[in-house]
Amino acid sequence: MAKEAPVLEAIDQTAPASHSSGPGVVYEWLTTVDHKKIGIMYIVYALIFLVLAGAQALLMRIQLAVPNNHFVTPQVFNRLFTMHGSTMVFFVGIPILFGFGNYLIPLMIGARDMAFPRLNAFSFWISAFGGILLYLSYFAGSGLYGAGSAPDVGWFAYAPLTAKVFSPGHSTDYWTLSILMSGIGTTGTAINIVATVICMRCKGMTMTRMPLLVWLLLVTSCMVFVAVSPLTAAQIMLTLDRYLGSHFFDTQAGGSAVLWMHFFWIFGHPEVYILVLPAFAFINEIVPVFSRKAIFGYSAMVAASVGIGFISLSVWAHHMFTVGMGPAGNTFFVFATMVVSVPTGIKMFNWLATIWGGRVRFRTPMMFAIGFLFQFLMAGLTGIMLSAAPFDWQLSASYFVVAHFHYVLVGGILFALFAAFYYWYPKITGRMMSETLGKWHFWLFIIGFHLTFDFMHIPGLLGMPRRIYTYEAGRGWEYWNLIVGIGAMVQAIGTLIFVYNLVHSYFRGKIAGPDPWDAWTLEWSTASPPPSYNFAVEPNVGSRRPLWDLKHPEDPDSSYE
Amino acid sequence: MPFDVTNRFARITGSEKRASAWLSSLASLVVLLVNARQASAGSPTSIFDPAATPAHSIFSLSMLVLSVTLIIFLVVAGLLLYALIRFRERSTDSGRDPAQVYGSNQIELSWTVVPILIVVMLFLSTTRVIWETEAKPKPDNALDVTVIGHQFWWEYRYPKQGVVTANELHIPISDPHSPTPTYLEMSSADVTHSFWIPRLAGKTDLIPNRVNTMWLDPSEAGLYLGQCAQYCGTQHAKMLLRVYAQTPQDFAAWVKHQQQPSRADLSDQPQADEGRKVFLHNACINCHTVTGTVATGRFGPDLTHLASRDTIASGAIPNTPKQLRAWIANPDEFKPGSLMPAMHLNNHDLDAVVAYLTTLH
Numbered sequence: 001m002a003k004e005a006p007v008l009e010a011i012d013q014t015a016p017a018s019h020s021s022g023p024g025v026v027y028e029w030l031t032t033v034d035h036k037k038i039g040i041m042y043i044v045y046a047l048i049f050l051v052l053a054g055a056q057a058l059l060m061r062i063q064l065a066v067p068n069n070h071f072v073t074p075q076v077f078n079r080l081f082t083m084h085g086s087t088m089v090f091f092v093g094i095p096i097l098f099g100f101g102n103y104l105i106p107l108m109i110g111a112r113d114m115a116f117p118r119l120n121a122f123s124f125w126i127s128a129f130g131g132i133l134l135y136l137s138y139f140a141g142s143g144l145y146g147a148g149s150a151p152d153v154g155w156f157a158y159a160p161l162t163a164k165v166f167s168p169g170h171s172t173d174y175w176t177l178s179i180l181m182s183g184i185g186t187t188g189t190a191i192n193i194v195a196t197v198i199c200m201r202c203k204g205m206t207m208t209r210m211p212l213l214v215w216l217l218l219v220t221s222c223m224v225f226v227a228v229s230p231l232t233a234a235q236i237m238l239t240l241d242r243y244l245g246s247h248f249f250d251t252q253a254g255g256s257a258v259l260w261m262h263f264f265w266i267f268g269h270p271e272v273y274i275l276v277l278p279a280f281a282f283i284n285e286i287v288p289v290f291s292r293k294a295i296f297g298y299s300a301m302v303a304a305s306v307g308i309g310f311i312s313l314s315v316w317a318h319h320m321f322t323v324g325m326g327p328a329g330n331t332f333f334v335f336a337t338m339v340v341s342v343p344t345g346i347k348m349f350n351w352l353a354t355i356w357g358g359r360v361r362f363r364t365p366m367m368f369a370i371g372f373l374f375q376f377l378m379a380g381l382t383g384i385m386l387s388a389a390p391f392d393w394q395l396s397a398s399y400f401v402v403a404h405f406h407y408v409l410v411g412g413i414l415f416a417l418f419a420a421f422y423y424w425y426p427k428i429t430g431r432m433m434s435e436t437l438g439k440w441h442f443w444l445f446i447i448g449f450h451l452t453f454d455f456m457h458i459p460g461l462l463g464m465p466r467r468i469y470t471y472e473a474g475r476g477w478e479y480w481n482l483i484v485g486i487g488a489m490v491q492a493i494g495t496l497i498f499v500y501n502l503v504h505s506y507f508r509g510k511i512a513g514p515d516p517w518d519a520w521t522l523e524w525s526t527a528s529p530p531p532s533y534n535f536a537v538e539p540n541v542g543s544r545r546p547l548w549d550l551k552h553p554e555d556p557d558s559s560y561e
Numbered sequence: 562m563p564f565d566v567t568n569r570f571a572r573i574t575g576s577e578k579r580a581s582a583w584l585s586s587l588a589s590l591v592v593l594l595v596n597a598r599q600a601s602a603g604s605p606t607s608i609f610d611p612a613a614t615p616a617h618s619i620f621s622l623s624m625l626v627l628s629v630t631l632i633i634f635l636v637v638a639g640l641l642l643y644a645l646i647r648f649r650e651r652s653t654d655s656g657r658d659p660a661q662v663y664g665s666n667q668i669e670l671s672w673t674v675v676p677i678l679i680v681v682m683l684f685l686s687t688t689r690v691i692w693e694t695e696a697k698p699k700p701d702n703a704l705d706v707t708v709i710g711h712q713f714w715w716e717y718r719y720p721k722q723g724v725v726t727a728n729e730l731h732i733p734i735s736d737p738h739s740p741t742p743t744y745l746e747m748s749s750a751d752v753t754h755s756f757w758i759p760r761l762a763g764k765t766d767l768i769p770n771r772v773n774t775m776w777l778d779p780s781e782a783g784l785y786l787g788q789c790a791q792y793c794g795t796q797h798a799k800m801l802l803r804v805y806a807q808t809p810q811d812f813a814a815w816v817k818h819q820q821q822p823s824r825a826d827l828s829d830q831p832q833a834d835e836g837r838k839v840f841l842h843n844a845c846i847n848c849h850t851v852t853g854t855v856a857t858g859r860f861g862p863d864l865t866h867l868a869s870r871d872t873i874a875s876g877a878i879p880n881t882p883k884q885l886r887a888w889i890a891n892p893d894e895f896k897p898g899s900l901m902p903a904m905h906l907n908n909h910d911l912d913a914v915v916a917y918l919t920t921l922h
Contacts, residue, residue, distance in 0.1 A: 074795050074897055154792045160769060161752040161794060166712075251769035257753055258768060291648070297664035322755060322764040322791075324773035327695040331688050338680045338687075342673060348637065349672040350664075355644045359659050362649065370645065377637055381630040388626050388683065390619045390690040393763020394608045397755060397790045463606025463759040465790040468798035475786075476604030560663055 033117035034532055035102050038124050040428065042099025045128055046092045047499075052135075053087040054495060056080045058488055061452075065485035067473040077469035078152035083134070085155030086175065089271065090182045091131035093413065095124075097278035098189045100420055101217045103428065105193060107523035107530060108211045110202025110539040115195035119188050127185030130178040137174035151175035154467060156268060157238075159249030159260035164242050173242065180235045183228045190224035193217055202522075204541040208302075209561070211521045211544070212295060215302050216281035219309040223270050223277075226313055231267035234260060258323055265316035273312040276408060277305060279416035280347060283369050286419050287351050289519045290366035291358030294557065297350045298544060304343035304350075311340045321389045322396050330389045337387035344380055348373070363517075364438030368419035371446050375411030379404060382457070397467075400460025406453050418445070418498065425502075426516045430528040431509030437501040445494030451487025455480050520545035605786045608759045613735075613779045614742075615694050615762035622690045629683060697776065699744050704733060708747045710754030710767035710789070712900055713796035714862055714875040724819040725850070727862030728875045731805045733812040735778035741809070742778040755791035758804050764790050779806040788876075795898025801876030822853035823865050823921055836917025839910045848901070851921065861901060867921045874899070886915045 029037060060080050063071045072080070102120065106113055114120050134151075141149040151171040153162050162172050197218045201210070238260075240246040247253040249260045288295045295301060318337045321330055351373060360366065382404040386392050395401055418441070425433045459477040471477055515524040525547055526535055543549050543557035604610075611617045648659075708730075709716040717726050732743040747756060749767040756775070757764040765775040779785065789800035807815060827834040840846070841855060848861035856864075867873075870880055878884045878895055887894065890911060892901040906914065 074798065078792075078795060078797075152795070158753050158792070161792075166752055166794065251771075254770065256770065258771065292650075292658045294661050294663055296662060297669050300664065300669045323766045323768060324771070327692050330691050330695070334687050334691070335684055338684050342676045342680060345676045346669065346673060350669075352637070352641055352644060353662075353664075353668065355641070355648060357659055357662060358648050359650045359654060360645055360648050373641060374638060377634065377641075381634055384630055384683070385623070385626050388622060388687040388690075390687065390694060390763060391623045391626055393765075394616075394619055394623070394759060396764060397757075461608055462604040463608065463757070463787065465757065465788060467792040468788075470798055475606055557661075560661075 031121075033113075033121045035106050035114045035117065035120060036428075036530065036532075036534075038120050039099045039101075039103030041128075042095045042102060042124055045131070046096035046099060047502075049087050049091045049131060050096070051495070051499070053084050053092060054492065056084040056087075058492055060084070061481075061485040061488040063469065064471075064481045066482065067471050067478050069470055072469070074469040075152060078154075078467070079150040081467055082151050082154050082157075082175070086134060086151075086179070087131070088409070089155060089275075090179055091127075091134070093275045093409070094182070094186055095127055095131075096417060097220075097275060098186070098193075100282070100417075100424070101193060101220075101278060102189070104424065104523060105196055105214055105217060106200065107427075107526065107534055108214050108521055109197065109200060109205050110522050110535060110541065111196065111200035112534050114192050115200055116192050120192050123185040123188030123192065125185075126188070127182050130181030130185065133181065134174060134178035137171050141171035141174050142169055156264050157260075158264075159238070159257045160251045160255070162238060162242075163250055165252075173239070176235045176239055176242075180232060183232045183235070186224055187228050187232075190221035190228075193221040197221075202535075202539045202541065204539075208299070209541060209544050212284035212298065212301055212305075213278075213281040213521075216277045216284065216305050219305050220274050220277045223274050223309050223312070227267045227270035227274060230263050234263035234267075237263075258320075261320050261323060262317070265319045266313075269316040269319065270312050272405075272408065273308055275413055277308065279372070279413040280305070282416045282420040282423070283351065283372055285519075285521065286365050286369045286423050287354050287373075289423075289517050290361045290363060290369070291355045292361070293354055293358040294545065294548075295350065296353035296356075297346075300346055301350055304346040307343040308340060311336060311343070315340055318387060318389075318392070319396075321392045334387060334389050338384065341380060341384055341387075348377060348380070363422075364433070364435055364442060365419045365423035365517075367439070367442045368415045368422065371442070371449075372412055372415040372419065375407055375415060375449075379407035379412055382407065395460060397465055398460035399464045399466055400457050402466050403453050403456035403460060406456070411449060411453060418442075421498075421502070423517065424523075425505065426509075426512030427523055427528045427530070429506055429509070430512055431505055432512050432516060433501050433505040433509060437497055437504070441494050441497045441501060443494075444497065445491055448487045448490030448492075448494055451490060452484050453487075455483045455487070515547070518551075520548040522546055525550075606759045610760055612781060612783075612785065613761040613777050615776070615778075616760055618690050618693060619763055622686060625686055626683065629679065633679075699776070700740065700742065702741050703776070704741065704743045706730065706732070706743055706745050708745050708756060708767065710747070710749040710751075710756075710793070711860075712751050712794050713789070713800040713896065715756075715800070715802065716750075716862065719816070722816050722820065724816055725863045726819060726866065726870075728801075728872065729803045729805060729870050731807060731812060731815050732777060732779070733809050734780060734782050734806045737780055740778055742776045744774060744776045747773045747775065752793045753791050754789050754793050754800070756787070756802065757790040758785050758787035758802055760785050761787075761804065766791055777804070779804075782806050782808055782811070796896045799875060799877040799896050801872075803872065803876050818869065818922075819866055823851050825853055827917075827920065830916065830920065832913050832916040833920045834917075836910075836913035836915070839906065839914050840917055843904060843906070844902075845904070845914075864918065864921055868919050869922050882915050882919055885918060886911055889914060 029041065032038065059072060060077065063069050063077055102114065137150045149171060151174060153167055153172055153175065157175065160166060197214055237246070237248040241249055247255040249255045249257060251257050284295060284301065314336045315333060317325060317329065317333045386395055386401065386404060422433050422438055459480045462476045464471065464475065464477045512528050514526060514528050522539055522541065525539065539546065543561050545557045549556035549558055608616070609620065611620045705720060707718040707720060715728050717730050733741055735741045747765055747767045748771065749769040751769060753769070754767040755764045756767060761777045761779055762775060765773050767773065783806055785804040785806060787802035789797055789802070793800065827837060846856035846858055848858040850857050850859065850863045850865065852865040872878060873880045873885060873888055874895055878888060889904065889906070891903045892899045893903065
């Protein structure tokens with residue numbers, strides 16, 4: 001498929017792949033500090049949790065499919081949505097995005113590993129233990145009072161519901177400590193990414209020549225420093241409240257429930273961008289390759305990403321328009337929130353301009369990327385509705401909000417992730433994923449997605465609050481919830497096809513070769529899968545698309561930049 | 562040649578099949594939408610059916626925001642769709658890559674400035690509604706009600722009228738020409754709750770150790786429904802809200818009625834009289850108040866006029882003697898996780914207590 005390009009001669013085709021098998025393989029994976037293996041472990045770990053938390057979502061949708069249902073008890077339902085949200089954000093979203101980052105960043109900047117390989121392993125394992133700890137609560141979470149097993153305080157765990165008096169037993173502590181551990185791991189990896197990007201770039205790879213993916217993960221990692229620290233602080237304060245009698249959030253003793261909200265959302269809203277910027281990053285790499293054109297407006301894209309990074313740190317209280325901040329506070333956060341749509345719009349227009357005049361190849365990665373573009377557009381527009389504070393007084397904490405952020409997280413981020421899987425799987429495993437199964441996955445998933453999340457907006461407009469385990473008939477919600485439930489099943493089938501495709505292609509997929517997509521960034525210049533040292537010779541790049549230069553010596557990018 | 566014909570024929574049937582598939586999916590979409598209209602018409606909690614000033618101003622703002630975002634969606638999605646179709650890879654393409662374009666500062670500037678203008682417009686319209694709603698001065702003739710959220714019910718206190726009730730809020734309607742709005746001062750006894758009657762106003766949270774305010778001015782009499790909108794624990798789902806908007810005369814009559822203490826003399830109803838003894842000698846009085854008796858608990862709803870209410874268990878169950886009996890026997894049957902314990906009364910005492918409670922008009 002790829003034309004013979006000069007760079008490929010540099011590949012040491014006989015080098016052993018970094019994945020070996022046989023005895024000792026478990027020991028090797030457990031003790032590895034290779035960024036590619038750690039990346040793969042992050043991804044596999046997150047996929048397991050994705051399936052688990054997806055199953056929890058299915059159970060909730062069955063419960064809500066009809067009014068007054070008794071499929072699960074209220075206590076079980078409350079645990080389900082708490083675990084679903086916490087798992088998806090902390091143990092699926094962050095690890096899977098950092099997994100791809102870990103795998104791709106050194107390859108894209110021509111480095112042999114991350115800056116701190118041992119810190120890398122530490123960060124992965126502490127995050128992994130965090131996730132396991134959260135699920136241990138199901139077995140060990142009941143305390144002296146027999147109250148609770150898994151936590152049931154919701155993923156944003158508003159005080160004072162988390163106080164010992166309202167949540168006895170230990171389930172809340174499992175939540176607190178596992179989030180704390182995951183935060184340590186996240187911070188470690190963020191430090192590692194920043195250090196790697198600053199210090200480990202190969203010859204000629206100036207900051208302005210880095211692939212956009214690397215830029216976006218750099219911005220994401222810087223945001224992690226600012227966002228995760230308040231969350232970690234809040235978890236420690238909550239633990240002090242619960243065990244050592246402090247009163248930060250203890251409203252009966254003069255503490256403040258609103259303080260927790262500020263702590264949580266100054267993490268929680270940047271967190272949305274921490275998750276979505278890597279998704280943008282994948283789209284930035286995939287759309288140009290499958291449109292056969294360079295990304296439009298590279299420097300505007302970088303500026304927009306950095307802009308989103310800064311602005312997103314000042315929008316958190318748009319989650320709190322209903323807590324009575326007063327008109328002045330509300331007005332400020334309306335403005336900040338609306339302004340963030342400007343750089344986001346710039347990105348959308350640049351993707352459009354990249355496709356414009358291109359030659360679009362509708363392969364599975366591009367199909368998912370296209371799904372992303374439409375759905376992220378829609379998610380951004382419902383976001384503008386929510387940013388208008390008075391409209392939010394109606395929509396906040398209703399199913400409209402649930403639909404909106406699932407549009408971002410599933411329609412945007414998960415679609416971008418699926419695109420990334422189909423795009424980089426050949427690099428990671430050396431084999432192509434099946435296109436036929438890929439198309440089945442795409443169509444089933446997109447139909448299921450729209451059945452679920454398009455129609456989920458409507459009960460919110462009709463007054464259905466989120467986090468209710470049941471509802472009575474006659475509110476006009478039944479019909480929509482049934483459709484939403486059916487859509488969830490269709491998505492589940494699509495996901496099963498995806499998982500099957502992952503496993504099947506690993507053994508039976510077509511051999512990919514180093515550069516199956518005729519792409520332009522450095523990771524495609526080495527073998528698939530890459531040898532443990534990545535590059536036999538340190539690359540020397542002269543433009544943003546080193547492989548384009550090599551494939552088109554008569555018309556290299558370097559003469560335009 | 563014959564081969565070609567068959568092939569073309571096959572292609573026609575293929576596209577016809579596709580067309581009929583599209584038609585049938587279009588038809589099912591229409592069916593879906595018609596059903597949808599029926600299913601959601603008359604939803605008692607639709608935000609698009611406003612009945613008070615705050616809900617009306619939100620409705621107008623939401624129509625503006627919806628139109629602007631709809632136009633943006635149509636333009637951007639249309640361009641995207643056009644680009645994908647127009648610039649798709651064709652089998653007739655030469656194998657060469659298209660012309661590479663790296664960007665243009667003028668174009669970047671234009672799609673930065675236009676969104677900024679839209680944002681400024683939306684921001685100003687939004688700000689106006691925020692200040693109109695939140696900074697509205699309270700008129701002297703406004704009714705004051707204190708709302709206190711509890712796990713999992715609502716307490717309403719009318720300080721000037723000396724009335725205390727639970728779960729069913731009664732307010733007077735407000736004539737737009739001489740408004741008599743109701744101002745709610747809201748707090749919580751335990752965790753954070755949120756007060757949401759979609760047809761009357763947006764949400765306001767009830768947060769312990771903090772007082773929030775909001776106001777309502779329904780112009781038509783009627784029952785407005787809603788429920789707690791902030792997760793507050795196990796029974797968050799059945800913490801329902803009922804607001805009865807009444808004409809000034811009806812409201813005055815209701816207040817007068819609620820100001821009466823409970824009947825002291827029940828000698829004409831021996832079973833109720835016995836029920837009162839059971840009530841007063843059990844733990845009921847730790848949590849409930851019945852004015853005129855020793856029962857002064859405040860953890861649970863005030864029961865002085867329980868029988869005048871349409872529902873029990875915070876709107877979850879209709880208030881009939883049969884349901885009341887089942888509720889007292891085992892609250893967990895209706896609301897698992899409710900903080901009211903089963904009192905384990907025997908059938909005789911249970912019947913007596915129910916007889917007593919039904920006298921509390």
